[in-house]
């Protein structure tokens with residue numbers, strides 16, 4: 041098994057064993073692509089959501105938040121294009137009976153060619169040593185150029201097929217590339233069909249076609265249909281943004297890769313309304329701003345990259361993904377899209393209500409343009425967990441698993457631990473716990489050896505362990521043990537809260 045697959049498996053079982061993420065309905069053997077967050081996972085998720093909300097809403101005077109419902113008028117999904125076009129091309133392997141997304145099969149094929157390019161680069165870097173110029177190598181080496189051209193040709197053809205809905209040619213492409221089913225190993229494929237990803241259900245007690253409604257597949261439409269409400273009640277002046285976080289539902293064809301692709305998941309979206317003609321400027325602004333947000337967590341810049349879209353949705357005039365280096369390679373974590381005036385215009389058309397803004401500076405009314413930032417909260421949790429998961433061999437020959445979760449978003453910030461369960465230490469430790477509890481999520485543990493308790497806190501990613509020992513009783517100082525370096529410092533109890541606040545910045 042490839043090393044990264046093994047690592048990923050270990051991460052998934054660690055997440056379960058330590059109360060981050062459980063398979064849903066586990067005692068009934070689970071439900072595919074649905075997960076529950078445990079006591080540490082739900083804290084982590086909440087902290088990421090809060091960190092996003094703070095940076096988007098609290099830190100921008102021209103962005104406000106809303107909380108719209110999951111059920112909405114069904115015509116909304118007609119207007120947004122989801123009823124007619126929110127499809128994925130699916131294909132089945134007749135031998136394994138496994139279902140795939142045809143575009144994903146092709147993308148995986150391209151990723152394999154990309155891996156070959158990386159190998160060539162690696163080999164050349166070794167050969168040339170210090171003098172190696174990567175940029176020059178990938179733009180001149182004949183083999184690399186051939187690979188790059190191949191990827192470009194395949195991607196171009198696939199995008200064209202998807203755009204004009206030429207599913208027959210898409211199947212031909214799968215056949216020409218001789219893509220085999222990873223399970224059966226055969227190339228015995230069905231035709232490709234389009235599959236709508238929206239879940240539907242019935243509203244009210246009468247079960248007929250007219251009562252069909254959808255579980256929202258994105259939170260954005262709840263923002264669009266409230267655009268005028270918020271603009272008026274919040275007295276918002278363009279440019280301004282509306283943010284929201286909440287559940288979204290997609291009947292994904294392929295359920296794999298843990299919380300990367302779920303059928304029920306959470307999004308954090310912001311729609312930024314601006315004047316026509318200014319959208320590219322705002323697109324660049326949000327691209328940079330969102331990357332800064334990611335980098336502010338300190339999870340290494342080399343784990344992120346932009347992927348500008350070659351194929352744009354018919355309503356978009358620019359789009360990029362922020363990709364993260366998950367254990368299974370670089371994949372989309374967040375999308376930033378310039379959606380023009382498409383959504384508001386469509387809702388204007390379908391609802392018959394004017395969705396315009398009077399711009400007093402320009403002295404004209406217009407349908408605003410929109411730049412959106414859209415990130416999957418669960419994917420962000422997975423990015424954090426993948427970055428954090430670390431198996432370490434220590435100098436004394438022992439091993440530990442440590443979750444290097446950025447302190448700002450760690451589920452628990454502090455563990456208060458009496459060195460031993462006697463001599464007044466538990467009482468003193470509880471006093472300190474009570475002092476810190478209003479400020480931070482804290483744990484108290486007195487069972488097991490101190491070493492074991494440290495390991496347990498490492499495994500759930502607690503950045504600070506505060507240990508109460510005999511010196512605490514006489515000198516009112518504690519040791520603070522740092523999760524990543526395992527170094528310990530002596531800190532006065534009076535300064536402890538401020539000390540932790542300082543270290544968490």
Ligand code: ATP
Nearest residue numbers: 292300301302305372373374375414415416418419
């Ligand atoms: P993908 O191509 O991976 O299916 P997408 O381009 O359809 O994603 P968007 O519609 O742009 O995704 O949704 C915005 C964000 O929502 C994505 O960047 C991703 O983080 C998250 N997201 C989308 N689908 C899922 C899912 N099934 N499970 C978890 N997160 C998701």
